[in-house]
Amino acid sequence: MHDVVIVGAGPVGLTLACELGLAGCSVLVLEREPEPGSAMRAAPLGMRGLSAASVEAFYRRGMLDSLPIAPGFTEDANDGEPSLPRRGGHFAGIMLDPAKLDGAALPYRLPSPAPGLVMTNLAEVEAVLSERAAKLGVDVRRGVTVSAVTRHDEGVVAQAGAEAYEARWLVGCDGGRSTVRRLAGFEFVGTEPQFTGYTMHATIAGLEELRHGFNLTPTGMYIRMPIDGHIGVMDFDGGAFDRSQQPTREHLQAVLRRVSGTDVTLTEVHTASSFTDRAMQSTTYRQGRVLLAGDAAHIHSPLGGQGLNTGIGDAVNLGWKLAATVHGHAPDGLLDTYAGERHPIGAAVLDWSRAQVAIMRPDAHGRALQGVVRDLIGTTEGTTYVFGKLSGSWIRHDLGGEHPLVGRDAPDFLLEDGTRLGELMQDGRGVVLDFGTDRPLHASARRWEGRIRYAAGPAADDLGLGAVLVRPDGMVAWAGERHPDREGFERAAGRWFGSPAL
Structure with missing residues (x-):
């Protein structure tokens, strides 16, 4: 077994x-x-x-x-400052401008x-x-x-x-x-689809008629990817195309022409598939x-x-x-x-x-929403909000801790000896970083030896903390101030790692 x-x-x-x-x-x-x-x-x-x-x-x-x-x-x-993206991603085909991203508003980031x-x-x-x-x-x-x-x-x-x-x-x-x-x-359970989507790699006559990037149109959206002939199409047909069917060249060509408003011709389809927005x-x-x-x-x-x-x-x-x-x-x-x-x-x-x-719906209501969302995404706050969602930095589990870092993905703390938190996590154990010079948590951490890895020493930037406990999945389970509470650490360790081994 x-x-x-x-x-x-x-x-x-x-x-x-x-x-x-x-x-x-x-x-x-x-x-x-x-x-x-x-x-x-x-x-x-x-x-x-x-x-x-x-x-x-x-x-x-x-x-x-x-x-x-x-x-x-x-x-x-970036080993010097937390890096910001050169590409900001998109929301419903509306591209983000990375120059408008406020890195300071993304919480607890380290290089x-x-x-x-x-x-x-x-x-x-x-x-x-x-x-x-x-x-x-x-x-x-x-x-x-x-x-x-x-x-x-x-x-x-x-x-x-x-x-x-x-x-x-x-x-x-x-x-x-x-x-x-x-x-x-x-x-x-959930909601039924509004569109059928197609992704294809094809040889296309008249490819220059298709604009690069995401293109919202009166009948849907098409995407011309950086690799020539890699095209995505979203056709608001109520998800009518049956996924059990392989889309034919003729079907793909008809959909692409209708959604893009062009008369491009698919001379050969190399690979293709369909999907819907069923949620x-x-x-x-x-x-x-x-x-x-x-x-x-x-x-x-x-x-x-x-x-x-x-x-x-x-x-x-x-x-x-x-x-x-x-x-x-x-x-x-x-x-x-x-x-x-x-x-x-x-x-x-x-x-x-x-x-x-x-927002993508090709009707008056969708177009009205597109205008509002474009205006919002055009602001620093809007760009930062959407990017935070796309990057996963918005995620914070309610783990019961008072410090705002608890429940978030751990920053990659760099210890004075050159060791990084990410390197300490390669064996799949939890990690406690003790930033103080007097190692106040050493004796406590030893009780969970084998499940929690202990590392001590000053950090290049400790974010004002005295110690931090990180779960094996990278989530911060506990964070202590400059003089960390040993009892608080032990409660958190017991909650996530069970009874101590010693």
């Missing part, structure tokens, strides 16, 4: 597998596709943006240097070797994670289609043909049409020993690139909590905090997607 069976070997499933493998769990990943790296996952159609939060997750596990990044699509890392935004593709992300998973002893089996899920008191059985795979826990990371979600009986979420992320993460738990339109990043956030949040539960030292209720923290994030992302669709 494995500790955990994960269904789905996409970025979310593989990220979770790596987190569990790093913690010493026995992990089996089942993937229905027989081979990795399909054309739809490689560039150009597979290109995705990794937000600051996702980039930090790769950095903290020592994988960022292995991740190929598209040339010209990365923001500079870091990790860039704030990178563009890569799904195939490369999966390749890096697959290599990492293999090194950690994770067993990935491809060409396996799960057909039944059976639960019992001690675990879960995933049936695939004649094979039965048993584990103490089962996690569905198998996408928007999740088999695990359906077989386990999770309720999936759905599971009412819970856990039923007993079965859990969901990524698109299996929530789906929405790809506007703003939030899906991949939200899924990675799910996996990083769940991994250490499920590992602690497997090893028997999780405090009461720890695993329930996964859904408690991530379900509101998923709901907010769905609403973010819905808001963009409302």
Whole structure:
């Protein structure tokens, strides 16, 4: 029996597998596709943006240097001052001007070797994670289609043909049409689509008629990507095109002509797919020993690139909590905090997607909203607000601490000896940084040795703190002032890491 069976070997499933493998769990990943790296996952159609939060997750596990990044699509890392993006992203096709971004309004930022935004593709992300998973002893089996899920008191059985795979826990990371979600009986609720979207790589006669970038039109929106022939189209047809059909060249050409208002001709379609803005979420992320993460738990339109990043956030949040539960030292209720923290994030992302669709609608109401939102995004405050949402810096879990840093993603503190917080987190443990010279928390931290890593010494910039406790997922669990409260630290350590080992 494995500790955990994960269904789905996409970025979310593989990220979770790596987190569990790093913690010493026995992990089996089942993937229905027989081979990795399909054309739809490689560039150009597979290109995705990794937000600051996702980039930090790769950095903290020592994988960022292995991740190929598209040339010209990365923001500079900066060891001197916190970097600001050269590209601000967009909201409903309305581009942000990075010159109007107020970096001082983004809370608790410190310089870091990790860039704030990178563009890569799904195939490369999966390749890096697959290599990492293999090194950690994770067993990935491809060409396996799960057909039944059976639960019992001690675990879960995933049936695939004649094979039965048993584990103490089962996690569905198998996408928007999740088999695990359906077989386990999770309720999936939300809103129906307003448009059908298409993404294609094609040879196009008259390509010069299509303007670069995002283009809102009287009938929808089209996007001309930097790679010639990579086009996106959103047709407000109520989501009428059936995703089970492969869009033909004639259909794609008719939609592109109608939405763009041009007479371009698709002479050859190399790859293409369709999607909608259906926005759905599971009412819970856990039923007993079965859990969901990524698109299996929530789906929405790809506007703003939030899906991949939200899924990675799910996996990083769940991994250490499920590992602690497997090893028997999780405090009461720890695993329930996964859904408690991530379900509101998923709901907010769905609403973010819905808001963009409302603004994009090709009618008088949508055009009126576009004008208002353009004016707001044209201000420093508006640009900073939208960028904060896109980057993930808005996320703050309610962890009960009084300090405003508690519940936020930890800044990359740099100790006087040159050690960075990100480097200390590569083994997947929590970290306590003790900035004082008298090491007031050393004896307390030793009680959680093996689960919490202790590091002491002055920092280049300690943000006015005396000490900080960071969870394995990078969230600040506790922050102490110049003379940190030892009892406060121990309460926080006990809440997140269980009873002390000594």
